[in-house]
Amino acid sequence: MKLITAVVKPFRVDDIKEALRTFGIQGLTVTEASGYGRQRGHTEVYRGAEYQVDLVPKVRIEVLVEDSDAEDVIDVIVKKAHTGKIGDGKVWVVPVETVVRVRTGERGPDAI
Amino acid sequence: MKLITAVVKPFRVDDIKEALRTFGIQGLTVTEASGYGRQRGHTEVYRGAEYQVDLVPKVRIEVLVEDSDAEDVIDVIVKKAHTGKIGDGKVWVVPVETVVRVRTGERGPDAI
Amino acid sequence: MKLITAVVKPFRVDDIKEALRTFGIQGLTVTEASGYGRQRGHTEVYRGAEYQVDLVPKVRIEVLVEDSDAEDVIDVIVKKAHTGKIGDGKVWVVPVETVVRVRTGERGPDAI
Ligand SMILES: Nc1ncnc2c1ncn2[C@@H]1O[C@H](COP(=O)(O)OP(=O)(O)OP(=O)(O)O)[C@@H](O)[C@H]1O
Ligand SMILES: Nc1ncnc2c1ncn2[C@@H]1O[C@H](COP(=O)(O)OP(=O)(O)OP(=O)(O)O)[C@@H](O)[C@H]1O
Ligand SMILES: Nc1ncnc2c1ncn2[C@@H]1O[C@H](COP(=O)(O)OP(=O)(O)OP(=O)(O)O)[C@@H](O)[C@H]1O
Ligand SMILES: [Mg+2]
Ligand SMILES: [Mg+2]
Numbered sequence: 001m002k003l004i005t006a007v008v009k010p011f012r013v014d015d016i017k018e019a020l021r022t023f024g025i026q027g028l029t030v031t032e033a034s035g036y037g038r039q040r041g042h043t044e045v046y047r048g049a050e051y052q053v054d055l056v057p058k059v060r061i062e063v064l065v066e067d068s069d070a071e072d073v074i075d076v077i078v079k080k081a082h083t084g085k086i087g088d089g090k091v092w093v094v095p096v097e098t099v100v101r102v103r104t105g106e107r108g109p110d111a112i
Numbered sequence: 113m114k115l116i117t118a119v120v121k122p123f124r125v126d127d128i129k130e131a132l133r134t135f136g137i138q139g140l141t142v143t144e145a146s147g148y149g150r151q152r153g154h155t156e157v158y159r160g161a162e163y164q165v166d167l168v169p170k171v172r173i174e175v176l177v178e179d180s181d182a183e184d185v186i187d188v189i190v191k192k193a194h195t196g197k198i199g200d201g202k203v204w205v206v207p208v209e210t211v212v213r214v215r216t217g218e219r220g221p222d223a224i
Numbered sequence: 225m226k227l228i229t230a231v232v233k234p235f236r237v238d239d240i241k242e243a244l245r246t247f248g249i250q251g252l253t254v255t256e257a258s259g260y261g262r263q264r265g266h267t268e269v270y271r272g273a274e275y276q277v278d279l280v281p282k283v284r285i286e287v288l289v290e291d292s293d294a295e296d297v298i299d300v301i302v303k304k305a306h307t308g309k310i311g312d313g314k315v316w317v318v319p320v321e322t323v324v325r326v327r328t329g330e331r332g333p334d335a336i
């Protein structure tokens with residue numbers, strides 16, 4: 001299993017969620033975050049305001065997936081997060097050894 | 113070492129923290145989050161309100177543990193997070209290569 | 225590639241960010257968090273207030289790095305997070321299998 005984390009522009013989150021649902025993803029976790037990438041110091045626009053400060057608001061999305069879904073899920077996220085402007089986001093993948101679904105006690109891919 | 117992440121119902125957090133302390137866990141990190149699992153679209157109750165919207169408030173708990181504690185810590189969390197109702201939570205485990213305790217500079221299991 | 229996560233005192237974040245920039249780190253993600261370490265129950269001072277409660281406000285910093293930068297980046301963070309007082313923080317390292325830069329579609333170390 002894998003944990004896919006994506007840090008994206010907040011206004012792209014609804015489209016990303018919808019595309020993940022259409023793909024068949026059954027769950028995800030969202031956290032408010034902020035950050036910067038390579039153009040720190042350059043301006044990045046957020047809600048009409050230009051951020052010259054270095055920490056621009058972002059949303060951090062986490063999705064647990066089976067190994068066989070990882071590449072497709074990355075593609076879905078990248079496609080929907082993409083605007084072509086700087087600050088579009090970063091996606092990374094970490095190996096997961098165990099997943100537990102609390103209500104049922106299930107473990108492994110069935111628990112996702 | 114392992115990083116155990118649990119996304120649980122907010123009202124279960126105090127009991128989970130207390131049980132982890134009793135078990136002997138010495139530290140943890142908490143983040144506000146929101147998410148959905150398999151019943152997205154169904155209603156989930158939070159603070160007396162029914163959430164038909166898809167992102168229900170959750171708390172994300174992270175616990176660094178030695179390998180030999182991982183299974184027990186998962187059990188403690190799952191037992192205390194469990195209510196039997198949908199949305200009880202998800203727990204996952206990721207391998208950790210290094211841990212540093214900033215004040216002392218210690219590394220490895222002793223740094224947890 | 226590695227994901228370095230640091231949970232530190234909020235007032236150390238600006239110095240940490242500046243030192244990481246000087247080192248050459250091009251991006252990072254910040255999240256508000258809270259937590260406790262080994263002195264839970266003892267007081268920890270935050271903004272002039274003593275926290276006897278167990279969850280003290282912290283900032284969670286995530287930095288994706290190439291393998292060869294991991295040790296140096298840990299050192300930079302630890303040095304700048306360090307005050308010598310309890311609660312200085314914890315840093316941990318997790319392996320990363322894939323990184324994608326959304327705007328360009330680049331993958332791997334070049335995408336960091
Ligand atoms: N090395 C990194 N480590 C951790 N998080 C990062 C890193 N780089 C970027 N991020 C996170 O991803 C967000 C988006 O980054 P961003 O899209 O600006 O990356 P970039 O490489 O500068 O690409 P672009 O040139 O398209 O702007 C940042 O605001 C930050 O939260
Ligand atoms: N695949 C997933 N990836 C990332 N986070 C998830 C995933 N599934 C669930 N979560 C997180 O865990 C929280 C709780 O999920 P939930 O307990 O509803 O899982 P479930 O599989 O639907 O189980 P249940 O049938 O008991 O509701 C969600 O709100 C979300 O934050
Ligand atoms: N085992 C752990 N798992 C997850 N997060 C932890 C753990 N221990 C500490 N943390 C996080 O790191 C923060 C700082 O921890 P802290 O510096 O108090 O660690 P410590 O081992 O008690 O060191 P010190 O003796 O210097 O206080 C905590 O507030 C918490 O957010
Ligand atoms: Mg950028
Ligand atoms: Mg559910």
Ligand SMILES: [Mg+2]
Pocket residue numbers: 260261262263264310311312
């Ligand atoms: Mg401490």
